[in-house]
Amino acid sequence: DSLGRWFSVAEARVTLPGSSHVTLQSALDITKRKINEQEFEEQTSKMENSSRLITLGEMASTITHEINQPLTAITAYANTALEVIDRAPEVNKTQVLEIYRKIANQAARIDKIIKNIRAFAKRRPTTLECVSLNSVFSDTMELGRLIEKKYAGVHVVYELPAVVPDVICDPVQIMQILMNLIRNAAEAILEHGSEDKTIMVSAKVGAKDVELSVGDHGPGISDTMKASLFTPFFSTKKNGLGLGLSTCQTIAESHNSRLRVRDNEGGGTVFFFDLKICFTKDSENKKQN
Known part of the structure; x- marks a missing residue:
């Protein structure tokens, strides 16, 4: 760590003439290789993320349409709920609750679409x-x-x-x-x-x-x-x-x-x-x- 370099260290047992034994150690400086590997991993990660963003970019109009559909439904349901509450002398609780359930379902649909897109686009190891x-x-x-x-x-x-x-x-x-x-x-x-x-x-x-x-x-x-x-x-x-x-x-x-x-x-x-x-x-x- 103090040198800021990488070494590959190997050890081997060597028999010398006369049957005596010694341990031979060698250290090979592999810093350049490690730097190249890290740079390659970074470039690969960037390329992978670019590929995902290209996919999402090509489908941008479709994604917008997919989100607009539930938004339109939410607007329609909300307006219906307002009309029911405003016009009826006595509010039909069951009917209003059903409308709000539909609004909640459509909002959950939007949330799921956005979460999937964010997860898909996010760069991570x-x-x-x-x-x-x-x-x-x-x-x-x-x-x-x-x-x-x-x-x-x-x-x-x-x-x-x-x-x-x-x-x-x-x-x-x-x-x-x-x-x-x-x-x-x-x-x-x-x-x-x-x-x-x-x-x-x-x-x-x-x-x-x-x-x-x-x-x-x-x-x-x-x-x-x-x-x-x-x-x-x-x-x-x-x-x-x-x-x-x-x-x-x-x-x-x-x-x-x-x-x-x-x-x-x-x-x-x-x-x-x-x-x-x-x-x-x-x-x-x-x-x-």
Whole structure:
């Protein structure tokens, strides 16, 4: 610490002629490597955040519309409540309470939308923890509805098994991967003019992992392009920045996984990656029983 430098220290036992033994120690200055690693991590974090903000920026008008709907409903309900209270000789308590419940529900809807957007946009380090995959899918569905409204005709279907285990992940980052893949699929489908505009988001549970996948019936991806898909600044889109998939790959790698691609049956593409199942003591006991 006093030098402000990093060293890699190694120790080895050496046998000298005459069978005597000595301990050989070596210290290699790796300060430059550590600085480069830290700078790379900072740049990766900035790139990841930029990718999220680009996604939200592209959907800004849809987000505004999504919030305006419940606001309009709240205004209408409030005006109705005022009319009921003002005109009726005796206030119908049940009717007024029902109106206020509807106002509260719409306000809660706005609150949930804003919280999801703030969590999605916030820059923070990767935090791996045991998380409910159902919860991750639920939050993804909320933002997925924005994509359905932005890309008219596209329909996102979520397929989960009856029993979904907890997984080890950073939920916001996994949601970022899914959102990016869903948006890419929507753009590919509409650009290609596919008849089948369904995007399938699936979870397949294995012995130790859960495979998450996003599939479409768009134009597909050639083998040549597959080799460069996850390279930074490589894009199959005319005006694409090439940050999305490379960022998704970086996130997947921070979860000890890899984002991969395969052809979809009947045409199109499937992107998929794995998350480790979180085995708690309770889950192990249930498995043994």
